[in-house]
Amino acid sequence: MGVLYGERHYGYSLVRVLSERGSISLKEGTVYPILARLDRDGLVGSEWVESDQGPPRKYYALTASGRQLFDELSQELDLLVSLVQQKWKTPEQPEYSGKRLVVQKG
Amino acid sequence: MYNYPPVVAKIANDYLERVKSQLRLVPVREQNEFLREIESHLYEAYQQTPGEDDVARILAVLRNLGEPAEVVSDRLPGAMVRSGTSRNLPLYVVGGILIALFGLPLGFGGLGVLAGLLAAATGVLIGFYAATGSFLLVGSLVTLMGLTRFLTPHLFDRMVDLGFIQLGGPVGEFLDQFSPADQGLLMMLVGCIFLGLGLGMLWLGKHLLRGLRFLFSMLFDRIRRLAQVVRHKWNPQNREAPDMSRQNPKPAMHAASSVD
Numbered sequence: 001m002g003v004l005y006g007e008r009h010y011g012y013s014l015v016r017v018l019s020e021r022g023s024i025s026l027k028e029g030t031v032y033p034i035l036a037r038l039d040r041d042g043l044v045g046s047e048w049v050e051s052d053q054g055p056p057r058k059y060y061a062l063t064a065s066g067r068q069l070f071d072e073l074s075q076e077l078d079l080l081v082s083l084v085q086q087k088w089k090t091p092e093q094p095e096y097s098g099k100r101l102v103v104q105k106g
Numbered sequence: 107m108y109n110y111p112p113v114v115a116k117i118a119n120d121y122l123e124r125v126k127s128q129l130r131l132v133p134v135r136e137q138n139e140f141l142r143e144i145e146s147h148l149y150e151a152y153q154q155t156p157g158e159d160d161v162a163r164i165l166a167v168l169r170n171l172g173e174p175a176e177v178v179s180d181r182l183p184g185a186m187v188r189s190g191t192s193r194n195l196p197l198y199v200v201g202g203i204l205i206a207l208f209g210l211p212l213g214f215g216g217l218g219v220l221a222g223l224l225a226a227a228t229g230v231l232i233g234f235y236a237a238t239g240s241f242l243l244v245g246s247l248v249t250l251m252g253l254t255r256f257l258t259p260h261l262f263d264r265m266v267d268l269g270f271i272q273l274g275g276p277v278g279e280f281l282d283q284f285s286p287a288d289q290g291l292l293m294m295l296v297g298c299i300f301l302g303l304g305l306g307m308l309w310l311g312k313h314l315l316r317g318l319r320f321l322f323s324m325l326f327d328r329i330r331r332l333a334q335v336v337r338h339k340w341n342p343q344n345r346e347a348p349d350m351s352r353q354n355p356k357p358a359m360h361a362a363s364s365v366d
Contacts, residue, residue, distance in 0.1 A: 028151070
């Protein structure tokens with residue numbers, strides 16, 4: 001969804017971008033079921049565009065509701081990331097400095 | 107414009123045919139659109155795949171794309187839902203199993219088994235409706251008898267004398283223990299139970315019919331498909347280069363029209 005946020009893509013170009021930007025190793029065919037699901041949920045829209053070089057391409061772009069959902073998910077992810085980073089930055093707990101009890105034998 | 111070498115076109119068309127066979131329950135318009143999209147993907151990927159060997163290039167493209175079943179995976183459940191309004195009925199489960207068993211192998215074997223199962227299912231359905239009719243008939247008659255016994259006991263006795271009503275054996279002995287009015291009430295109660303059973307079976311039969319209609323439509327679709335394959339094979343013009351456009355021109359691979 002993030003890739004489709006700024007620009008529209010057809011299936012193959014989407015696969016290329018995902019592979020190049022995110023170093024995601026994926027079966028190319030798995031993109032189409034995901035796109036179909038997003039399309040069915042009204043999160044992406046599509047249109048056919050004629051191509052000079054070959055068969056027409058089906059371009060996908062995020063719809064308004066898709067953008068809204070992506071923004072919400074991004075905010076949630078940012079929050080999650082910041083929480084995790086805060087946890088990492090928490091200073092180490094000082095060692096217990098209570099009185100030492102010395103048991104004297106004898 | 108976008109031409110493949112014949113051997114590449116044949117491999118690509120074969121793949122598209124496999125995708126199409128996976129989409130047989132999807133409406134034709136959706137089928138065409140999806141096949142066009144995959145066709146576009148194959149072309150783009152083929153152009154971007156380097157190599158001297160054309161066959162190796164197209165095979166690499168298909169390997170990266172994945173099996174047809176994976177590519178269409180998200181479109182099948184919707185098609186199953188569209189073929190009926192409910193997914194929980196046993197016959198739809200049977201339908202799913204039949205698709206899984208006979209959806210992949212092409213040929214008359216699976217078709218024969220499917221036809222046999224459908225014939226058996228039809229027999230069961232006919233028997234089911236015969237039983238339903240019997241329940242409704244018996245329920246109506248017994249209720250009518252009960253009403254007659256309850257409202258006009260003399261008429262009932264007259265009909266017994268004339269032989270129209272015969273209630274002998276244990277049933278007659280059991281009913282003789284009660285007054286005519288109670289006998290009427292008992293008969294109406296039993297009649298209503300039978301009527302209720304009959305009506306319940308009638309309601310259930312509506313769903314059974316829907317499931318059977320789904321299975322029959324699947325069978326007819328397969329027969330149509332086989333007829334197309336046979337017709338295509340016997341047509342000498344089609345033997346050179348298989349082309350998906352024989353039925354739906356839109357998703358066709360525009361291949362084999364020229365040789366590199």
